[in-house]
Amino acid sequence: MNKFKLSIFLLLFLLFFVSFSVIAQDYPLKPIKSLIPLSAGGTSDIVARALAPYMEEYLGQPLVLINKPGANGTLAVAEVAQSEPDGYTFGWANLPTLVIHSQLTELPYDPEELEFIATAMPFEYVVLVRKDASWNTWEEFIQYAKSNPGKITYGVPGLGSTNHLALEFVAMKENIQWEPVPFPGNPEAIAAVLGGHVNACNTSTTAAVSTVQSGEMKPLIVLSDKRINLIPDIPTILEKGYDFYQYSCLGAVLPPNTPEAIRLKLEQAIEYACNQDDIQEKAKNNFFVTIDFKNGSEYRELATKYYKIWGDVLRQVGLLK
Amino acid sequence: MNFISNLMDGINYGFSFLNLLGILVGYLLGIIFGAIPGLTGGMAIVLLLPFTYNFSPIFAIATLMGIYKGGVYGGSITAILFNIPGTPMAAATAFDGYPMRIKGEGLRALEMALFASIIGGTVSNLLLMFTAPPLARVALKLGPAEISALIFFALTIITNLMGNAAIEIWKGLVAAGLGLLFSIVGLDMLTATRRYGFGIIQLDSGINYIVAIIGILALAEVFNQIDQAGELKLAVLKEVKIFKRPTMKSRLKDLKICAKDIFRSSIVGSIIGALPGLGATEAAFLGYGEAKRNSKHPETFGEGEIIGIAAPESANNAVCAASMIPLVTLGIPGSVVAAALFGAFMIQGMMPGPMLMKTNPEVIYGLFVLMLVTDILGGLIVAYPILYLAEKYMKKIAYNVLFPFIIVFCAVGSYGINFNTFDIKVLLFLGVFGYFIKRNGFFGPIFLIAFILGPFLERNVRTALIISKGSISIFLRSPVALILLAFSVIYTISSIKKKFKK
Amino acid sequence: MKYRNDTIIAFGLIVFCLINYFYLIPSQVIKQGSQSTYVYIVNTFLFLSSIGYFFQGILQKKFLTSGNQENKINKDSKKSIIIIILVAIWILLMDYLGFLLSTIVFLIVSIATLSNPPRNYPKLLILSILFSLFIYILFTVILKTILPEGILEVLLQDIIY
Numbered sequence: 001m002n003k004f005k006l007s008i009f010l011l012l013f014l015l016f017f018v019s020f021s022v023i024a025q026d027y028p029l030k031p032i033k034s035l036i037p038l039s040a041g042g043t044s045d046i047v048a049r050a051l052a053p054y055m056e057e058y059l060g061q062p063l064v065l066i067n068k069p070g071a072n073g074t075l076a077v078a079e080v081a082q083s084e085p086d087g088y089t090f091g092w093a094n095l096p097t098l099v100i101h102s103q104l105t106e107l108p109y110d111p112e113e114l115e116f117i118a119t120a121m122p123f124e125y126v127v128l129v130r131k132d133a134s135w136n137t138w139e140e141f142i143q144y145a146k147s148n149p150g151k152i153t154y155g156v157p158g159l160g161s162t163n164h165l166a167l168e169f170v171a172m173k174e175n176i177q178w179e180p181v182p183f184p185g186n187p188e189a190i191a192a193v194l195g196g197h198v199n200a201c202n203t204s205t206t207a208a209v210s211t212v213q214s215g216e217m218k219p220l221i222v223l224s225d226k227r228i229n230l231i232p233d234i235p236t237i238l239e240k241g242y243d244f245y246q247y248s249c250l251g252a253v254l255p256p257n258t259p260e261a262i263r264l265k266l267e268q269a270i271e272y273a274c275n276q277d278d279i280q281e282k283a284k285n286n287f288f289v290t291i292d293f294k295n296g297s298e299y300r301e302l303a304t305k306y307y308k309i310w311g312d313v314l315r316q317v318g319l320l321k
Numbered sequence: 322m323n324f325i326s327n328l329m330d331g332i333n334y335g336f337s338f339l340n341l342l343g344i345l346v347g348y349l350l351g352i353i354f355g356a357i358p359g360l361t362g363g364m365a366i367v368l369l370l371p372f373t374y375n376f377s378p379i380f381a382i383a384t385l386m387g388i389y390k391g392g393v394y395g396g397s398i399t400a401i402l403f404n405i406p407g408t409p410m411a412a413a414t415a416f417d418g419y420p421m422r423i424k425g426e427g428l429r430a431l432e433m434a435l436f437a438s439i440i441g442g443t444v445s446n447l448l449l450m451f452t453a454p455p456l457a458r459v460a461l462k463l464g465p466a467e468i469s470a471l472i473f474f475a476l477t478i479i480t481n482l483m484g485n486a487a488i489e490i491w492k493g494l495v496a497a498g499l500g501l502l503f504s505i506v507g508l509d510m511l512t513a514t515r516r517y518g519f520g521i522i523q524l525d526s527g528i529n530y531i532v533a534i535i536g537i538l539a540l541a542e543v544f545n546q547i548d549q550a551g552e553l554k555l556a557v558l559k560e561v562k563i564f565k566r567p568t569m570k571s572r573l574k575d576l577k578i579c580a581k582d583i584f585r586s587s588i589v590g591s592i593i594g595a596l597p598g599l600g601a602t603e604a605a606f607l608g609y610g611e612a613k614r615n616s617k618h619p620e621t622f623g624e625g626e627i628i629g630i631a632a633p634e635s636a637n638n639a640v641c642a643a644s645m646i647p648l649v650t651l652g653i654p655g656s657v658v659a660a661a662l663f664g665a666f667m668i669q670g671m672m673p674g675p676m677l678m679k680t681n682p683e684v685i686y687g688l689f690v691l692m693l694v695t696d697i698l699g700g701l702i703v704a705y706p707i708l709y710l711a712e713k714y715m716k717k718i719a720y721n722v723l724f725p726f727i728i729v730f731c732a733v734g735s736y737g738i739n740f741n742t743f744d745i746k747v748l749l750f751l752g753v754f755g756y757f758i759k760r761n762g763f764f765g766p767i768f769l770i771a772f773i774l775g776p777f778l779e780r781n782v783r784t785a786l787i788i789s790k791g792s793i794s795i796f797l798r799s800p801v802a803l804i805l806l807a808f809s810v811i812y813t814i815s816s817i818k819k820k821f822k823k
Numbered sequence: 824m825k826y827r828n829d830t831i832i833a834f835g836l837i838v839f840c841l842i843n844y845f846y847l848i849p850s851q852v853i854k855q856g857s858q859s860t861y862v863y864i865v866n867t868f869l870f871l872s873s874i875g876y877f878f879q880g881i882l883q884k885k886f887l888t889s890g891n892q893e894n895k896i897n898k899d900s901k902k903s904i905i906i907i908i909l910v911a912i913w914i915l916l917m918d919y920l921g922f923l924l925s926t927i928v929f930l931i932v933s934i935a936t937l938s939n940p941p942r943n944y945p946k947l948l949i950l951s952i953l954f955s956l957f958i959y960i961l962f963t964v965i966l967k968t969i970l971p972e973g974i975l976e977v978l979l980q981d982i983i984y
Contacts, residue, residue, distance in 0.1 A: 030980060033969065039660065040367045046664050049371055066740050066968055067367065071508060071525035075739065078522055104513055108522055153788055160513050181787050182511045184780075187653040187660075188597055194651065195461035197788060206667075210652025210674025286670040319512070368966045488829065488883055491876035495836060498869030502843075505862055515855040516862065517847065547903040547937065721937040725930050726954060728910060733958055733970075742971055745914050753907055760900075761828055779861050 027087050027262050028061040034252075035066050035080055035091040037073030043206045043287060044250050047121050048092050050282060054273035059265070072158070073097040074107055077253065081109030085255040087262035090117060095248045096162050099307040103320055104160055111307075115258045116300045118270045119251035121283070121291050124205040125163060125223040126231065127154075130193055131215055133200075138221040138240060141200070145176045152178040155189030155201035163202040165313040166223050166246035172316055173242060193217065202246075205230055209288050230288055247306055251299050267296050331686025335379055340691060341698065343384035348699030351391020352707055356399050356407045358539040358727055359734025361531065362392010363657055368737070370661050378669035379684065383691045385665060389658050390442060390641050390695050393601055394704060397434040397634055401427060402715050405542050405727065409534040410601040410637040412766060413609040417622060417629030424625055429567045431708045433575055433627055434634045435700055437583050441635030442696035444587035445594065445642035449649070450689045456643075457650040460595040465785035466795045468596065470805035472778045475603060477809045478610025479767050480816045481619075489762075490820065496763045500771030503528060510780050523743040528751070530773050532735045532744050534602070536751025537765045540731050543724050544756040579631035582612045590636035594643025597655035598777065601637040606770055608636025614812070642692055648673050649685055833877035840870040902937065909933050921973015926955040 034052070038044045045067060052063045068076040073094065080091035098111040127138075135141040145152045156164040159182045171178060181198050183189040186207035193201045194216060205228055211217040212231060222228055222236040223246040237245050252270060254263055273279060274293040283291045294302070314320035354365040365388050373381035396411030401418030414434060421430040448456065463471070476497075483493030506517040507527025518524050567575075576583075586608035593604040612632035613622045622629050645662070647655040652674025654660040666673045671684060678685050735748040755765050789795035796802045843866050852859050913929035930951035935942055959979075962970050970976070 039657070040370050040664060042660065042664065046668055049374065050668070064967060064969060065371070068739050068741070069526075071522065072513060075523065075526060075741070079741075101513070105508075105515060105525075150790070158513060159511055179787065179790070181784060183784070184510070184598065187647075187655070191461060191597055191647065191651065191653050192464065195464055197464035209672050210676055213672070214675035214679070216651070216675065282670075287667060288672075368968065371967070488876070488879045491872060491879050494872035495833075495869065495876050498865065498872050501865040502869060505865065509857045512857065514857040515851070516857045517851045518855065519851065544903045544907060547906055548900050719938070722934055724906070724937060725933040728906075728933070729926060729930065729954070729958065732910075732914070733962070736970070737962070737968070740969055742914065742918055745917070749907075749910055749914060752910075756903070756907075761832055775865075783858075783861070 027265060028059055030088065031062045031064050032059065032087070033066065033089045034063045035068050035076040035089070037068060037076035037091065037093055037097060039069040040067045043123075043204065043289060044092065044094065046287060047250060047283070047289065047291075050279060050287075051120060051270065051273040054276050054279065055269040058269040058272040072101055074101050074105075077111075077114075078108050080253060081114060081255055083255050085115075085258040087254065087258055087266070090252055090254045090266060092250060093253050094123070094250050095119075095303060095306060096310070098253070099303055100160055100162070100165070100310050100314070103307070103311055103314060111303065113256040115254035115256065115263050116296045116303065117252040117254060117263055118267045118296055119249040119292075119294045119299045119302075120270055120274050121289055122224065122247065122249040124226075124228050124290065125166065125202055125246050125248075126205055126208060126212075126228065126234070127167070127200055127202050127220045127223065128190070128193060128208055128212070128217040129200045129220060130196065131218050133218060135220065136218070138235070141220055142170075142174055142176065145178050146174065149177040150179060152200065153181050153198040154178060155181050155183050155192045155198045155203075157185045157189055157203070158182050160314065160319055162246050162248045162310070163204075165310055165317070167202050168317045169244060169309075169313050170237075170242070172313070173244075190217070206288050226290075228288075229284060229290075244309070247302065249294075249299075249302070251294075263296060271295070327682045327686045328690070330683035331688075331690045334683040335383070335687030335691045340380055340383045341694065343380050344387040344691060344695050344699060345703055347384040347387020347389075348391035348695065348703045349387075349707075351388040351393075352395035352398070352704060354388070355392035355395025355411075356711070357730050357734075358399055358403075358405045358407050359535050359731035360737075361408045361734065362388055362390075362395065364734065364737055365392060366658055366661050370664060373665050374668045378666065378671060379687050379691070381665050381669070382662060382688060383695075385658075385662060386641075386688075386692055386695050387699060390638065390692075391699055391703070393637050393641055394435065394438045394634075394700070397438070397630075398431065398708065398711050401430045401434065401630070402711065403542075403720075404546075405539045406534075409531060409538075410605050410640075411633075412534060412538055412602065412769065413605045413633035414630055415538070416609065416766070417624070417626045420623070420625035421627070421630070426625065428709075428712055429571070429575065429627070430630050431712060432567055432572065433579065433630045435704050435708060436572075436576060437579065437586075437631040437634040438638040438704075439696050439700040440583050441587045441590055441638040442641060442700075443693065444584070444635075445591045445639035446689070446693045446696065448591050449642040449646055449692070453646045453650050456591075456595050457646050460592075460597075460647060461651075463596060463801065464799075465781040465788060466799050467801045467805070468598075469778060469781040469785055470796065470799075470802035470809075471596075472774050472781065474805045474809045474812075475607050475610075476771065476774050476778065477813050478607060478614075479770055480813050481610050481613050482764060482767055482770075483820075484764075485820045490817070492763050493767050496758065496765075496767040497771040499758075500768040500773075501775040503533070503768075504772045504775040510776065511783055521743075523741060526739070527776075528747055528772075529735075529738055529744060530602075531738055532748050533751055533772055534769055535731050535735055536748045537755035537769055540728065540748060540752030541755025541759055541765065543727055543731075544752060545759055546720065547724060575627055575631075579628050582608075582615070582628045582632045583635040585611060585615070586632045586634075586636035587639040590639025591643040593636075594640035595646045595655070597647055597653060600644070600656050601640040602773060604640045605633035605637040606766070608632040614816070638696070645688075645692075649678065649688075650675060652676075829880035829883075830877060833873050833880055836873035837870065837877060840866055840873060844870075905936055906933055909936070917971045917973075919973065921976045922970035923955050923959055923975040923979075924973055926958070927951045930954065 036045050036048050056063055076091050077093050077097055083089040102111045164180045186203040189201040189203055192198045219231045219234045222234050225238055225245040227236055271293050274291050280291055283289050351362045354360045355362045366385055393410055396406050396408030397414045399405050399407035400411040400415035401422055404415050404419035406412045406415050418430045479497050483490050508525050509516055589608050590604040593599045609632050612628050613619045644656040644659050647653040648659045654663040671677055732745045735744045785795050848862055852862050913925055916925040931947055962968050
């Protein structure tokens with residue numbers, strides 16, 4: 001047993017030696033842990049995994065990508081926030097995780113304090129109705145909702161999701177009343193529209209590609225700022241005269257107090273990956289998303305702006321007191 | 322004939338040595354992950370998914386399908402041999418599988434589990450090939466109100482699992498109540514507000530149902546068997562001199578006995594699988610409950626009834642192919658595995674759904690054909706030898722040395738879901754809880770059924786009420802919901818009446 | 824023995840339900856802004872079942888004479904309690920020592936507890952180390968994920984990179 005104790009001491013000694021030597025050298029020296037707050041197979045997961053090889057190329061060290069879904073993604077962000085600020089743990093986080101859930105529930109981290117690396121991709125949203133619905137345009141839909149208050153139901157992936165809040169924002173502007181119906185995710189919301197259980201749904205574009213292409217679903221409006229490849233004829237919410245669009249993105253964050261040099265290096269790695277032709281093409285043709293790099297300060301600015309916007313809507317719909 | 326030509330294209334596209342090899346290797350991996358308590362086939366798929374991004378689409382998907390089906394089958398091996406289900410889906414298989422093993426009929430049970438799996442999987446594959454579009458339409462028509470009623474109906478199988486004595490009925494109800502209560506922990510699924518959070522953020526995602534099942538069934542069973550180490554069941558087993566080997570005649574006889582139940586379970590499993598959200602575990606319990614309900618001698622269930630193996634195993638395997646129905650016909654992934662496959666398709670530049678059926682039917686039909694092959698080839702070439710090897714070598718192994726390893730696997734499996742040590746702590750809590758209730762005569766599976774189905778029931782009832790603006794008429798206006806609710810009431814009353822007569 | 828257990832457990836459940844009604848639901852559900860209807864329904868269901876269970880337990884106790892109620896199989900729960908405590912220690916240590924070290928120690932101690940002497944310690948040690956390493960390599964090197972990190976893991980990584 002004595003030998004055993006001795007070896008533990010030896011190991012402890014080595015540990016200290018190793019950990020000090022690592023911090024002193026140039027970053028990165030060992031694999032970087034990267035948390036994905038969503039489950040495997042989803043759009044965010046696929047995009048993060050597509051970017052990873054190029055980031056590895058730039059950083060010269062492997063990325064260990066780990067899916068940590070749960071608690072609307074706040075679990076992964078909380079873990080990032082609580083890990084060592086040495087640059088060896090960073091997390092992919094989408095904007096609502098940072099700015100909506102932190103207002104809805106008490107969380108062990110303050111999104112303001114996190115270091116924002118960059119964002120790689122905005123999510124794009126579209127309002128869909130069934131192909132045999134009587135509305136063909138956004139105006140008809142709004143008109144119907146106005147004259148039939150409370151009659152329209154729409155499916156969203158959870159109350160408090162940007163999908164829900166964006167349509168409530170429209171309702172505020174247009175002074176209409178409609179009913180959000182929360183589903184576990186985008187696919188279930190689409191299924192509910194197809195089955196005729198709700199009238200419309202607001203989902204991310206990727207989830208809707210198949211049903212839109214086959215004509216099962218009719219898109220009415222794009223809630224993002226730019227028109228979408230998949231449905232180039234459908235106008236955006238900005239074109240319809242609203243001074244607002246539903247913004248949400250896939251970005252990356254580091255724990256508070258991470259040295260700027262490390263943050264910058266990761267930012268450059270993401271930029272490098274985003275600029276690859278291969279990534280751009282795959283995103284457009286395979287995943288139906290747009291890669292749009294924004295650096296850390298732009299990302300932080302957007303987060304601050306939408307913290308307020310979504311906060312106001314949350315108060316309006318009564319989710320936040 | 323459009324269908325025939327599509328099918329031929331699919332065979333051309335899908336059949337290659339490499340793809341078949343992928344299936345077999347996948348099936349083997351699936352069985353290993355499935356058979357080890359704590360690890361599941363679903364976990365293997367999620368962890369291996371990123372690796373498939375570099376392969377050709379059909380090879381990647383063939384391998385993943387192999388893992389999926391192998392994983393669903395593999396759980397039954399440990400369920401029968403050790404009374405420790407390797408996966409949640411095999412929980413119901415242990416009810417009768419282990420008693421059969423004690424009686425020296427382990428091989429008979431293992432073989433029946435395999436045959437039922439192959440048949441259930443094949444029936445569901447054929448349904449997917451021939452009736453996917455209409456079946457998907459039917460599944461879509463089932464809205465929150467109908468699904469609520471269906472889940473309520475499924476919950477009533479609990480009354481069938483309870484014993485006959487009055488005290489056992491009360492205990493069953495208590496176990497169900499506790500299951501419902503435990504499932505409330507975590508964020509409210511509709512409003513994302515906390516319930517029983519106790520200031521622990523890890524509790525926000527609630528108690529993971531896989532952790533719950535591993536804890537209540539596997540870990541609690543390990544603790545329980547440790548206690549029996551003195552007169553370990555193994556010792557009993559060693560005394561069984563006659564290990565009955567199945568013969569061709571006995572196999573056919575067994576299949577004949579179970580034919581009706583296998584067929585019913587395959588259909589039940591296919592319907593459950595086609596519904597987004599519900600999965601193999603629910604299907605297995607439902608298949609078991611239905612078989613017991615329809616049996617002329619329900620009292621033999623739990624004592625080593627061969628139908629008690631055939632019914633859940635065919636039901637859980639039928640879910641595999643059926644869960645692809647919403648994916649293939651509508652582009653909607655209805656389960657975790659389907660979502661992973663969705664990703665596998667997408668990374669290859671193919672968007673699963675109705676468009677893929679139109680533009681690249683050979684891919685979809687190739688998938689169908691490979692799935693059909695997976696069950697038969699995987700089952701006979703991979704699973705069959707494994708089953709004999711397992712039966713042979715597990716007789717020799719010292720159980721008491723095995724337990725710590727099983728505990729480590731359970732812990733690693735729980736950790737692997739979210740990569741969080743908190744889940745291992747929950748696992749231990751539930752393991753001790755399961756051990757405690759087991760020692761006091763409560764039936765763990767009742768707790769689990771309520772635990773798994775409770776949240777579905779709550780979500781769907783509340784969603785239905787949101788749609789109807791609070792009026793319960795939504796349940797009464799739908800004929801499907803009404804019939805299911807009426808059935809639930811009739812069944813509950815009749816089964817309780819039966820109990821009182823005894 | 825068995826039926827006295829029943830009434831004690833039922834009593835405990837009833838007390839728990841009352842605490843739930845008057846303390847837990849108000850503080851952990853309602854105060855957090857969650858809907859409480861479903862929670863109340865479930866708690867009421869459990870409450871009523873527990874009351875039924877309680878009275879059935881008392882009823883059956885009356886019918887049975889005290890001598891017959893002992894469990895025939897006298898289960899020895901000492902070992903399982905030791906193992907449960909070992910598992911608890913193992914899980915707590917994992918956060919600090921990492922997966923490898925804690926698991927190796929856990930396996931050695933628990934197998935030693937469960938097996939009968941004479942114990943083959945060298946074999947046990949090798950078996951425990953190999954098995955823990957196997958799981959570690961499976962998860963980190965092959966599946967490219969993580970396990971709780973500690974001294975040994977950092978050391979191993981340092982050797983690899």
